Amino acid sequence: MGLKVELKPGERVIIGDSVVTNDDQRTRLIIEGDAPILREKDILTVDEADTPCKKIYLVVQLMYLSKEATAHHETYFKMVREVLSAAPSTLPYFDRINNNILTGMLYKALKEAQRLCEYEKELIEHANSRPDLRQKCAGNG
Numbered sequence: 001m002g003l004k005v006e007l008k009p010g011e012r013v014i015i016g017d018s019v020v021t022n023d024d025q026r027t028r029l030i031i032e033g034d035a036p037i038l039r040e041k042d043i044l045t046v047d048e049a050d051t052p053c054k055k056i057y058l059v060v061q062l063m064y065l066s067k068e069a070t071a072h073h074e075t076y077f078k079m080v081r082e083v084l085s086a087a088p089s090t091l092p093y094f095d096r097i098n099n100n101i102l103t104g105m106l107y108k109a110l111k112e113a114q115r116l117c118e119y120e121k122e123l124i125e126h127a128n129s130r131p132d133l134r135q136k137c138a139g140n141g
Helices: 052-065 069-086 088-102 106-128 131-137
Strands: 003-007 012-015 018-021 027-031 037-039
Touching (some): 037 052, 052 069, 069 088, 088 106
Antiparallel strands (some): 003 027, 012 037
16 A cells, blocks of 8 residues: 545645645545655745755755755755854754765655754744844844
């Protein structure tokens, strides 16, 4: 038996190279095969990738959906180095993401990249809650 995916009215899902948009009723699909599948809630667009870690998520998403994931490795690892130099505390996330990428577990890498984005959000919120850090980041400190 294949993967069961329930779609809400109007919900989209990527299956392989195609975007499937549900009609106006709840639908259940049973998908058999080896194509990458990505629900709308997990899809990040270029416009939504507005932070360094979201951009990394986007590249991992491209790897997952691509027939040639290694084509994105150079961009990914360059971005990882930049984030690590700015936020060394992200290393455990990248260790897990990298391990999943290098072992071909790209969906798991994508899920770990989501956790990285949540951590980045916490870091930003923490920095924004401290006036002394905001001034330093703005160059006023």
